[in-house]
Amino acid sequence: MVRIAGVDLPRDKRIEIGLTYIYGIGLTRSHKILAATSVDPNIRVKDLNDGDITALRSEIESNYQIEGDLRRWEAMNIKRLVDIGTYRGRRHRMGLPVRGQRTRTNARTRRGRRQTVAGKKKAPGK
Structure with missing residues (x-):
């Protein structure tokens, strides 16, 4: 089992896809990391040797902000927007879409499931 940055990578996937299971690493960043460490992107995670694993781990931890640090950084940015009362901060606080x-x-993703509204009552007749 390969564990990088506190995440267990899936054993049967190719390493270029396996690295995307780490928060903050997508396919493009995965390709850059593999090129920097000269690891074959087509090799399976279970077939990596110890040298490759240590090279990947050191490259990721030294050059990229991932997992907990990245989540904390994003949360602080959102909190800053909410605290200073910007339009985007208000949308975050209300749970509505932020980007227009x-x-x-x-x-539906931001607002939740539909809620039905009860029928309007008629005024009593004279």
């Missing part, structure tokens, strides 16, 4: 998307329809 429409909310009349769609936006």
